[in-house]
Structures are given as C-alpha cells and as structure tokens.
C-alpha cells in the first residue's frame with residue numbers, strides 16, 4: 001500500500017479527483033489556459049464547499065506522478081494549478097519538482113491550513129474560517145483570495161490583508177450561491193478600498209470546468 005496522506009514523506013502517487021485542461025476562472029491568473037489537478041482530501045469543512053466529494057481522499061484513485069506529468073505534457077499547457085480539496089494535506093515536493101523539470105509553471109490554491117510543501121511559482125492563499133492558515137504561508141502568498149459569503153467577511157478579509165506580505169495581491173470573491181447578493185456589496189467595498197480587486201468565478205459564467 002502506498003502512503004497517500006503523509007505530508008512529510010516522499011510521495012510517488014497522489015489521490016486525484018479530476019484533472020483537466022481549461023481556463024483559470026479566478027484571481028490573478030484569471031483568463032489564462034491552465035491544467036488543473038484536483039487532489040482528493042480536505043479536513044477544513046467549509047459549510048458552502050462546492051467540492052464536498054473531494055473531502056475523502058480514499059474515494060479517489062491514486063495516480064502516479066510520472067503519469068500525471070506525462071498527461072499534462074500531452075497538452076499545450078504552460079501552467080498547472082494544483083487544487084483540491086486541500087492539496088497541502090499531501091507532500092507536493094515530488095509533483096512540483098517533476099512539473100517544473102518538465103518546464104511547467106506550478107500554481108497552488110490552498111487554505112494554508114497544512115504545512116507548505118512543493119516548489120511554487122505562485123501561491124494563492126484562500127483562508128477559511130473553519131481552519132485557520134498556518135503563519136509561515138502568510139508571508140509567502142502571492143495572492144490572498146477571500147471568499148465573501150456574508151457582509152461580516154469584509155472585516156475578516158482585512159485581518160488577513162494585514163498579515164500577508166506587502167506585494168501580495170488582494171482579491172475578494174463572492175461565494176457562488178451568494179453572488180447575486182454579495183457582488184454589489186463587494187463592488188462598493190472595492191470602490192472604497194481600492195487595494196482590493198474583484199475575482200469572479202468566470203469559468204462558472206462561461207460554463208467550462
């Protein structure tokens with residue numbers, strides 16, 4: 001049996017829920033072609049999570065890292081986004097090493113609630129109220145993306161904006177089910193606080209994965 005969840009040991013295979021080549025719909029890299037690898041496993045427990053089927057890592061087949069990288073290389077992708085689930089529940093050193101050796105840029109989308117592993121060209125930190133991010137990743141994040149579910153979340157977003165590095169890009173993104181209600185509030189907030197930018201899940205509007 002191969003180890004699938006230890007985040008301190010070398011990993012040969014990872015539980016992959018899905019992988020696909022598409023358009024990044026969110027945040028700083030929105031609109032760019034990207035190969036997404038969604039890993040199984042998450043213990044954060046967001047009530048509004050739209051990928052709850054990712055939570056149980058054991059429900060997702062193990063895929064060899066070599067095979068994953070070879071699959072990505074069959075496409076014209078230049079950028080790979082590792083997401084989940086919570087991808088940092090796994091040791092990502094080997095995956096990112098092989099992706100970078102294959103000439104691919106490595107981006108991660110994480111809640112930051114597990115220790116950082118892997119070599120990253122871009123770290124998108126999306127902190128969650130249900131399990132706080134660990135302190136070291138706050139200084140390393142290139143992008144802070146806060147999901148706005150309720151108006152009280154603006155104050156919570158500012159708490160994390162004060163903790164990330166000065167170069168970190170700041171995004172507010174409406175939770176999908178609340179988008180009709182929260183997007184106007186986010187727009188007004190950004191007009192008053194222009195250090196923030198709007199992130200929309202454009203892949204859901206244009207109906208791509």
Ligand code: SF4
Pocket residue numbers: 042043044045046048049050051052054084085086111128
């Ligand atoms: S961190 Fe992501 S995958 Fe995990 S529960 Fe929250 S939204 Fe879902």
